[in-house]
Amino acid sequence: MWLPLQLFAQAGTARLAGCADQAKLADGLKALQDLPWAGISPEHVSQVWPTETKSETCDHCIRLVSDGRVIANELFCGESFHFDTSHGPESDAWQKARLESVAIKYTTRTAKQLALVEKLLSESVIRDRKVEEGRGVLTGLGWTRELSWTDQQPEVRTCVLSIARQHLDAKWRRFGMDWLAIFDLSCEPVK
Numbered sequence: 001m002w003l004p005l006q007l008f009a010q011a012g013t014a015r016l017a018g019c020a021d022q023a024k025l026a027d028g029l030k031a032l033q034d035l036p037w038a039g040i041s042p043e044h045v046s047q048v049w050p051t052e053t054k055s056e057t058c059d060h061c062i063r064l065v066s067d068g069r070v071i072a073n074e075l076f077c078g079e080s081f082h083f084d085t086s087h088g089p090e091s092d093a094w095q096k097a098r099l100e101s102v103a104i105k106y107t108t109r110t111a112k113q114l115a116l117v118e119k120l121l122s123e124s125v126i127r128d129r130k131v132e133e134g135r136g137v138l139t140g141l142g143w144t145r146e147l148s149w150t151d152q153q154p155e156v157r158t159c160v161l162s163i164a165r166q167h168l169d170a171k172w173r174r175f176g177m178d179w180l181a182i183f184d185l186s187c188e189p190v191k
Contacts, residue, residue: 016107016176018069019077022117024050025104026124029185033125036155037099037187042083045099051079060086062097069107071175076107101186107168107177114179118163121183122147125161136162150190159187 015021031048042062046053053064062083069077083097104121108114129149136144147161162184168177 016069016077016109019106019108020051020066020068020079022106022120025079025106026120029102029121030124030127032099032102033151034154037157038155038189040083040097040099042081042097045081049079049081053079053081060084071172075105076172076177076180077105079104098189100188101184103185104183105180106183107180109176109178111167111179114165114181118165118181118183122161122163125159125185136164139164142166151187156190157187158190159185161185 028048028050032045035044035048042055042064046064049064049066051066051068053066056063056065062085064079064081064083066079067075068079069075080103081099082101082103084100085097106114106117106121108117126147126149129151131147131149134146134148136146138144142164145163147163148159150156150158162182164182164184166180166182168180172178
């Protein structure tokens with residue numbers, strides 16, 4: 001009797017299949033914030049990031065994508081990195097680009113679990129920074145929470161972390177998913 005109850009309790013708090021360990025994502029975000037985003041190679045980001053990524057090219061950009069949990073062609077857990085390659089020759093795009101943004105989608109079973117993920121990921125980015133908090137833009141998910149700051153090291157840049165959350169509708173709850181958060185971190189060099 002004790003074993004089934006223990007397994008049930010663990011299943012209620014475990015991350016969903018396909019969703020990366022949020023502590024590892026937080027460590028990855030912290031590592032990225034400690035690097036200069038100008039002149040960073042997508043390959044270097046792939047080495048630092050805790051999940052496997054695949055690359056895509058677009059006009060004057062490179063994207064690294066990790067599709068962790070996809071159901072019915074809808075992404076519920078995953079990450080995307082956008083690199084600007086317009087400031088240099090195309091031949092140097094893979095060696096030197098400018099990381100512009102990191103987007104993370106993360107789905108949980110409960111609002112409490114989502115709040116813990118939000119706290120862990122946001123604190124990994126804003127630690128020891130003088131942060132201003134505000135309400136961002138109104139999206140289909142509601143108002144975003146917006147945190148902004150200026151870094152002096154490893155380069156001078158302004159950064160914004162936008163966080164949106166959504167209570168999923170019933171068609172997704174049958175897959176054990178109730179809450180979705182989207183984290184969008186972008187940094188621009190100060191000129």
